[in-house]
Amino acid sequence: MSMVDVDYKGSIMIGKEKHLRMYIGGEWVESQSKTVFATYNPANGQLLAKIARGSEEDVKLAVEAADSAFESSEWQSFHPANRGKLLYDIALKIRDKKEELSQLETADTGKPITQARADVEAAAKYFDYYAGVADKVFGETIPIEPGILDYTVREPIGITAHIVPWNYPIQIMARSTAAAIATGNAVIVKPAEDTPLTALKLAELIDETDLPNGILNIVTGYGQEAGVALVKHRKVSHVTFTGSVITGIAVMSEAAKNVTPVTLELGGKSPNIIFADCDMEEASEWVVKSIIQNAGQTCSAGSRLLIEENIKDEFLELIKVRMEKLTVGPGIEDSDIGPIISEKQFNRIAELVSAAREEGARIVTGGERVIIEGSKEGCFYRPTILDQVGPNQCIAQEEVFGPVVTAFSFYDESEALELANNSEYGLVAGIWTKDIGKAHRLAGKIKAGQIFINNYGAGGGIQMPFGGYKKSGFGREKGLEALRNYTQLKNVAVKF
Ligand code: NAD
Numbered sequence: 001m002s003m004v005d006v007d008y009k010g011s012i013m014i015g016k017e018k019h020l021r022m023y024i025g026g027e028w029v030e031s032q033s034k035t036v037f038a039t040y041n042p043a044n045g046q047l048l049a050k051i052a053r054g055s056e057e058d059v060k061l062a063v064e065a066a067d068s069a070f071e072s073s074e075w076q077s078f079h080p081a082n083r084g085k086l087l088y089d090i091a092l093k094i095r096d097k098k099e100e101l102s103q104l105e106t107a108d109t110g111k112p113i114t115q116a117r118a119d120v121e122a123a124a125k126y127f128d129y130y131a132g133v134a135d136k137v138f139g140e141t142i143p144i145e146p147g148i149l150d151y152t153v154r155e156p157i158g159i160t161a162h163i164v165p166w167n168y169p170i171q172i173m174a175r176s177t178a179a180a181i182a183t184g185n186a187v188i189v190k191p192a193e194d195t196p197l198t199a200l201k202l203a204e205l206i207d208e209t210d211l212p213n214g215i216l217n218i219v220t221g222y223g224q225e226a227g228v229a230l231v232k233h234r235k236v237s238h239v240t241f242t243g244s245v246i247t248g249i250a251v252m253s254e255a256a257k258n259v260t261p262v263t264l265e266l267g268g269k270s271p272n273i274i275f276a277d278c279d280m281e282e283a284s285e286w287v288v289k290s291i292i293q294n295a296g297q298t299c300s301a302g303s304r305l306l307i308e309e310n311i312k313d314e315f316l317e318l319i320k321v322r323m324e325k326l327t328v329g330p331g332i333e334d335s336d337i338g339p340i341i342s343e344k345q346f347n348r349i350a351e352l353v354s355a356a357r358e359e360g361a362r363i364v365t366g367g368e369r370v371i372i373e374g375s376k377e378g379c380f381y382r383p384t385i386l387d388q389v390g391p392n393q394c395i396a397q398e399e400v401f402g403p404v405v406t407a408f409s410f411y412d413e414s415e416a417l418e419l420a421n422n423s424e425y426g427l428v429a430g431i432w433t434k435d436i437g438k439a440h441r442l443a444g445k446i447k448a449g450q451i452f453i454n455n456y457g458a459g460g461g462i463q464m465p466f467g468g469y470k471k472s473g474f475g476r477e478k479g480l481e482a483l484r485n486y487t488q489l490k491n492v493a494v495k496f
Contacts, residue, residue, distance in 0.1 A: 008020050008049075008200060008201065008204060009028065009204050009207070010022075010023060010028035010200060010203070010204060011049075012030075014050075017050055018049060018050070019036055019049075019050045019051070019052065020049050020050070020051045020052065020196075020197075020200050020220075021052050022052045022054055022058060022062075022200075022217075022218055022219055022220050023200065023203040023204075023207070023216075023217060023218040024058070024061050024062045024065050024217045024218075024219070025061070025062075025064075025065030025068075025069070025213050025214045025217065026065075026207065026212075026213025026214060027213075029052070029058075029061070030052050031052040031053050031054050031055065031057075031058050031221070032055070032057035032058055032061070033053065033055060033057070035052075035053040036050040036051055036052060036053050037050070037051055037053045037193060037220075037221070037222065038050050038051070039051060039108060039193070039194065039195065039196060039197065041107050041108070041110070042109070042110035042338075042339045042340065042341050042342060042378060042379070043107075043110050043330040043331060043332065043338065043339045043375050043377075043378045044330070044374075044375050044377050044378055045377030045378070046377075048107055048108060048197065049197065051196050051200075051220045052220050052221070053220070053221050053222070053225070053226075054190075054219040054220055054221035054225065054226040055221060055225040055226055055229060056225070056229040058219050058221070058226065058229075059188075059219055059226060059229035059230050059233060060229075060233070062188045062217040062219050062230075063159060063188065063233050063235050063236065065213070065214040065217055066159045066186035066187070066188055066214055066215070066217055067159060067186070067235055068214060069186050069212055069213060069214025069215050070156075070158060070159060070185070070186035070214075070215075072212065072214075074212050075184070075186070075212055075215065078184070078212075079135075080134045080135035080137070080184070081134065081135040083134040083135075083181060083182060083184065084130075084131040084132065084133075084134035084135055084182065085131070086131075086181075086209055086210060086211050087127045087128075087130055087131035087134065087178055087181060087182060088127070088128065088131040089209045089210070090127045090178075090205065090206055090209055090211075091124040091125070091127035091128045091131065092124075093205040093206075093208065093209065094120060094123055094124040094127065094174075094202070094205065095121075095124050097201070097205060098117065098120050098121065098124075099117075100201070101116075101120045101123075101170060101198055101201055101202070102116040102117045102119075102120045103116070103332070104197045104198050104201055105119060105120065105169065105170055105195075105197070105198050106331040106332050106338075107197070107332070108169070108194070108195040108196075108197040108198065109166065109167065109169065109194075109195050109294075109331070109338075109341065110295070110330075110331050110338040110339040110340070110341060110378070111294050111295070111331045111338050112331045112334050112335055112336065112337075112338050113331055113332055113334050114334055115293065115294060115331075116331065119168055119170055119171045120170055120198075122171045122174070122175075122462060123170045123171050123173070123174035123175075123202070124174075125462050126171075126174040126175045126178040126179075126462055127174060127178045129178070129462050129463065130178040130179050130181070130182035131178075131182065133182055133480065133483065134182040134183075137154050137182075137183055137483055137487065138154070139151055139152040139153040139154055139489075140152050142491075144493065147495060147496060148493055148494065148495055148496075149493075149494040149496060150491065150492070150493045150494070151491075151492055151494075152489050152490065152491050152492070153489075153490050153492065154183070154483070154487035154488070154489055154490075155184075155487060155488055155489075155490055156183050156184035156185045156486065156487060156488075157183075157185060157237045157238045157261075157486055157487060157488050158185060158186070158235075158237035158238075159185065159186050159187075159188065159235055159236050159237050159238075160176075160180045160185045160186070160187050160188070160236070160237065160238045160239075160240065160485075160486060161187075161188050161189075161190065161230045161231065161233075161236045161238070161239045161240070162176045162177055162180070162187055162188070162189045162190070162240050163190045163223075163227055163230065163231075163239065163240070163241045163242065163243065163251065164189060164190065164191050164192055164199070164242060165192050165242050165243045165244075166192035166193075166194040166195040166341055167294055167297045167298060167299070167341070168294070168298075169191060169192060169195040169196075169197075169198050169199060170198040170199070170202060172242050172265075173189055173191065173198075173199050173202065174202075175462070175477055175478060175482070176240045176242075176263075176477060176482070176485075177189060177216065179477075179482040179483060179485070179486055180240075180485075180486040181211070181215060181216065182483075182486075183483055183486040183487050185237075185238075185486050186214060186215045186216075186217075187215065187216050187217070188217045188218075188219060188230060188236070189216070189217070189218045189219070190218075190219050190220075190221070190223075190226050190227050190230055191218065191220060192223075192243075193220075193221065193222050193223065194341055194342065195341075196220045199218050199220075200218060200220070203216065203218045223247065227251075228254065231251050231254045231255050231260070232254055232257075232258075234258050236258075236260060237260065237261075238260065238261050238262070238263070238485060238486065239251060239255050239260055239261075239262045239263070240262070240263045240265070240475075240477070240485060241262060241263070241264055241265070242265040242266075242299075243265075243266065244266065244267060245266045245267055245471050248264045248266045248473060251264070252264060261485075262475070263467075263473075263474070263475030263476075263477065263485045264468075264473035264474055264475065265299070265466075265467060265468070265472075265473050265475075265477060266299070266425075266427075266468060266471060266472050266473040267299055267399040267401075267425060267427070267471070267472060268299045268300050268301065268303075268399065268425045268426075268427030268428060268468070268472050269303055269304055269397065269398075269399055269423045269424075269425040269427075270290075270300055270301065270302050270303060270304065270425070270427055270428040270429055270430070270448065271302070271304040271305070271306050271419070271420045271423075271429050271430070271446075272286075272287050272290060272302040272304070272305050272306070272429075272430040272432065272456065273306045273416050273420060273429065273430065273431050273432065273433075273442065274287070274305065274306065274307045274308060274311070274315055274432045275308050275416075275431075275432060275433035275435070275438070276308040276310055276311045277433055277434045277435055278432035278433050278434060278454070279432075279434070279454075280311070280314070280315060280318060281318070282454075283315075283432040283454075284315065284318035284319045284322060285322065286302075286430070286455065286456045287302060287305060287319055287405070287430075287456075288319055288322045288323055288326075288383075289456070290302030290430065290456045291303060291383070291403055291404070291405045292323075292326060292336060292337055292383050292403050294338075295337050295338055295339070295340055295381065295402065295403050296383075296400065296401060296402045296403035296404060297340070297341060297345070297401050297402065299399075299427060299472075300427050300428040300450070301401075302405065302428075302430055302456060303399070303400060303404065303405055303406065304396065304405070304406055304408065304419075304420075304423070305319075305385075305405050305406065305407045305408070306407075306408050306409070306410055306416055306419050306420060307407060307408070307409050307410070308409070308410060308411075308416075309409040309410065309411050312407070312409045316364055316385065316387065316407060319385060319405075320364055320365045320385060323365050323366065323383040323384075323385065324365055326383055328370045328372070328380050328381075328382060328383075329372050329375065329380070330372065330375050330378065337380070337381075337383060337403055338380075339375070339378035339379055339380050340379045340380070340381055340402060342379070343379055345379075345401065345402070346369075346379035346381060346402075348400075348401070348402075349381055349400055349401070349402035349404060350369070350381070352394065352395050352398060352400050352404070353367055353384060353386070353395070353400075353404060355394060355395070356386055356389060356393060356394070356395035356406075359389075359390075359393055359394075359395075360388060360389075361386045361387065361388055361389045361393075361395065361406075362386070362387045362388045363384065363385070363386060364385035364386065364387050364407070365382075365383070365384065365385050366381075366382040366383050366384030366385065366403070366404070367382065367384045367386075368381075368382050369381060369382070370382050381402050381403060381404075382403075383403040383404075384402075384403060384404040384405070385405055385406075385407060386404065386405070386406045386407065387406075387407045389406050389407070389408065391408060391419055391422050392422075396408070397423065397424065399425070413438055413441070413442065416442065417442060417445055417446065420442070420446050421445075421446060421447050423470075424470055424471045425468065425470060425471055425472045426446075426447040426448040426449065426468055426469030426470040426471075426472050427448055427449055427450070427467075427468045427469075427472040428448055428449070428450045428451075428452065428456075429446045429448045429450075429451050429452070430451075430452045430453075430455075430456040431443060431446075431451065431452070431453045431454070432453075432454055433453075433454075436453075439453045439454070440453075447469045447470060448468075448469055448472075449465075449466065449467045449468050449469055449472065449476070450464065450465075450466060461478075462478055462479070463478065463479045464478055464479055465477075465478055465479040465480075465481035465482070466478040466479075
């Protein structure tokens, strides 16, 4: 896909260049500074589009648009069930344009087209799911004393900001904006600078529905400019940030100055725990899937593999064989593993692996760049297993964000637990055993927001609350839990 193939309603020609504008208050607008940034195809380095580079001035306009849309009598008197209908319409439109959105997502992120299609379908499902709950956000009545009726109502929080990373752009935008709109908020999205294409396309589809102007706004731009300005703005009532720990800390510190609540969905270093009594074929299949999905650039990737000592060699062989059958290449050809998002990210992976090697790690398979004929600009990395790594070494503790899994062995349940919890992160954990008692004991003691027993889903289904313990963040996205992020509770006491 090249620049000219990208067909957007919000685009304008500047000389021979096509520029994609932002979406504010129902209008397609250039940035106030009239500057742009570029987004490239990570498979081949081709320029995909130039995008409006938003900053503080643009954020101000987006907040004004969101504020007047939120306060308007139209939105304030909107029936919750009608908000639901709008969200259903959005889901239908996403499915109508599924292939176009998937192709854009693959071009922008590099991910295999099958995975992009699954992401687009997941985005549609978020809108379906939260459409269904728009008129089911209940309060309570609380027994105080005779003659007092006490009740609570969940009210929208106001203007919500949604800062999205580059690894699952359309899914992550959909998961929080659908919940926020369902509960009656006005939203402003800041897509990642590496991958803004599907957010703008989604805005185009949403523009065709009856959602009032200003309820959804997109400000494109860099984190240090548009992102910071959004978090700083006094009228933003909630920030949902998905991204790295270091940026999460910066976002939380900035938001604290205005006492703005935040939901932080950060990184992970999730363990898959393999007991000798598990179904090894099935476990090995999922262990591989959990680390190669989106070339390992997944917050909930199963990047630590803990194997019971007496089956370690056999199990490593099983996953080695599976990994060596995988294809590496451009996502549009539906290879199993696409390119790494950028050279910077690729270098980080390569450096972490080579440092581990110098510290004595054994490369079971992989550990090198793959050069693809016709895609020489793309940074492809072979799926990699590392063994003989100390549990406190850098590669065992840092989020690599690439197709790299580190193996450890354990002798018993308590050692498995100790290794599993030996991380600053706590997003997801997989437990593989036929002993259901053992599985539940561990599930109760592992410090992670989602536990999978004899299965593993990157983040799980849209209905399952998802979020982290420890440095993986706090607050929960997905499922009904997410509604708490986007509502505030009011208590009313009536004497009669
Ligand atoms: P990142 O932190 O660099 O950027 C994320 C977003 O924040 C981008 O839109 C960026 O422009 C913006 N940003 C950057 N600096 C900012 C600032 N100072 N203020 C406001 N916004 C700012 O993260 P990334 O590299 O895009 O994504 C990878 C990380 O995201 C990984 O650590 C991964 O684990 C995590 N992640 C978590 C989840 C989850 O749900 N837990 C999902 C996907 C990715």
